[in-house]
Amino acid sequence: MSVLVLNTGSSTVKYELIDVQTGERRAKGLVERIGEEEGRFTHDSGTVKGCFADHEAALKAILQVLGDISPEAVGHRVVHGGERFRAAVVVDEEVIAAVERLAPLAPLHNPVNVTGIRVAxxxxxxxxxxxVFDTAFHHTLPPHAATYAVPREWHVRRFGFHGTSCAYVAERAAALLGSDLSEVNLIVLHLGNGASATAIQAGRSVDTSMGLTPMEGLVMGTRSGDVDPGLAGYLARTRGVDADEALTRDSGLLALAGVADMRAVRQRAEDGDEDARLAREVYCHRIRKYVGAYYAVLGRVDAIAFTGGVGEHDSGVRALSMTGLDRLGITIDPGRNEAPSNDERAVSAADSEVAVLVVPTDEEWEIARQTVAAITGVSAR
Known part of the structure; x- marks a missing residue:
């Protein structure tokens, strides 16, 4: 089955046309920095710079370069599935309406996910x-990890996100270790414009940093991650600020360094910008805290897997995030870590008790696989 995968993110659209039976990638590309003046559209080997005003404009540009290609199915990444969606589903109007109702829980993602579906x-x-829902993988969270200490009648819980990435990376990390997924404990660090940490035990998510919404946890491009819950009331009283909007769109790296893209933050830090340097330290300190916490949750950690655009390509973030964890058996080898590569690999020292891995995520393949399973009832794994 030929599947067109549309991975519509908060500021990007990735796409691939995948033959799930053979694994052939017939077309692929990425539109970046949607809504910014310096947008970029990379299709196969060519790159076009320009401004893509919104996600619909980006999707129309993608369909134009695909030309007469007609897939047998289209798989869409949808961020929030709430309590209802625990696996991939064939889309109808009822599904779209349900995804739209969940938009308050993922305001940067669910609306543009629906845009992708409508255009397709x-x-x-x-x-x-x-x-294909990002939250589905985390429905294995035990009650003590999913439950907030708030009134039950609020009907809220921790959902978690980046589930398609976690599912793929966990399986590949186990393969790199030469073990069955059911035998290993992993911490997956998905670091991109959005960022999360997930504790995985025997292939099941048992704790994760994002919660009811994608705002909780690590520092991200424009999201704050963990803050004092009292901050919302304080901002409303003293500044008349809408905390939801401010913490979702105006915080994170953008607030600390003036730019949301870690590549630009890194360049500014290397050029001597103290705000950018501090932003990287705050970012990595938060990651280090979660690694320590999830080490305690799991009891034993076999590997830490970095993935996502930042996790795969920023050796400085990997090194700084793991600094000081030697007593936990986590040691990075500087030569391995800094060596340029796009491959799956270990960057830990030879004597490190815990493997530190870089595993390029392949959410598109995972989405394609789950798309086929939803249509045929047969897993392509």
């Missing part, structure tokens, strides 16, 4: 569309 429906009206 118009382009391929007779092709099945499948929604």
């Amino acid at each position: 429906q118009r382009a391929f009206p007779r092709v099945p569309q499948v929604a």
Whole structure:
């Protein structure tokens, strides 16, 4: 089955046309920095710079370069599935309405996920569309990890995100260790414009840093991550600020360094910008805290896996995040860590008790696999 995967993020759209049976990637590309003046569209080997005003404009540009290609299915990454969606589902109007109702829980993602679905429906009206939910992987969280200490009648819980990435990376990390996934304990650090840490025990998510919404946990591009819950009331009383908006769109690296993209933050720090240097230290300190916490949750850690754009490509973030964890058996080898590579690899020292891995995520393959499973009932793994 030929599956067009649309991974519509908060500021990007990734796409791939994948033959799930053979693994062939027939087309792929990425639109970055949507809504910014310096947008970029990379399709296969070519790159075009320009401004893509919104996600619909980016998706239309993608469909234009795909031309007459007609997939047999379209798989969409959808960030929040709430309590209802615990696996991938074939899209109908009821599913779209449910995804839209969940938008307050993922305001940067669910609305643009629906945009992707609508554009694809118009382009391929007779092709099945499948929604693959980031939250589904984390429905294995035990009650003590998923439950907030708040009134029950609020009906809230920790959901977790980046589930498709975690599912793929966990399986590949176990393979790198030469072990079955059911035998290993892992901490997956998905670091991109959004960022999360997940504790995985025998292939099951048992704790994760994002919660009811993608705002909780690590420092991100424009999201604050963990803050004092009293901050919202304080900002409303003293500044008249909408905390939801400010903590989602105006915080994180953007607030600390003036830019949301870690590549730009790193360059500014290397050029001597103290705000950018502090931003990287805050970012890495938060990661280090979660690694220590999840080490305690798991009791034994076999590997820490870095993934996502920052996790895969920023050796400085990897090194700073793992600094001081030697007593936990976590040691990075500087030569391995700094060596340029796009491959799966270990960057830990030879005598490190815990393997530190870089595992390039392949959410598109995972989405394609789950798309086929939702349509046929047969897993392509």
